[in-house]
Amino acid sequence: MEVPLKPLGKEDTRKLELALIFGTLMRQDVLEKIRNAEDKITWLDSLIIASGALARERAGMPVTKIAEELGRTEATIRNHLTGKTEAGKIVKETYELLVKKGGKLEFLIPGGEEIEKLRRENEELKKKIENVKQALQSLLSTL
Structure with missing residues (x-):
């Protein structure tokens, strides 16, 4: 599956968001962290929000609009985008893997x-x- 690394429009943004979610959740290190997390739901939610934030940022959306769409504070979105959260760091790594592979998701599967x-x-x-x-x-x- 080809993933748009610089989304143009909502459909491309959604494709990148889903690729980041799927690619991140399929990583062996992430699966291990989820297994060991005390609050798995919160951890998964953070990964999903970080994925959505990064996809929207790559589409050129401002932080205020991202926060509004994802139902989180601007501070939370900024923390994910700058890698201050573990989820933000992990999703950025997944994005960098996608970039290295030219936007091909299938190579991210462990x-x-x-x-x-x-x-x-x-x-x-x-x-x-x-x-x-x-x-x-x-x-x-x-x-």
């Missing part, structure tokens, strides 16, 4: 490369099993 490697190995093993089956059938027919 273990993606490992999954692809396992998929290839699985295909190779299937072929080998099929070859062994054929060899066994050939051997059985000669007996």
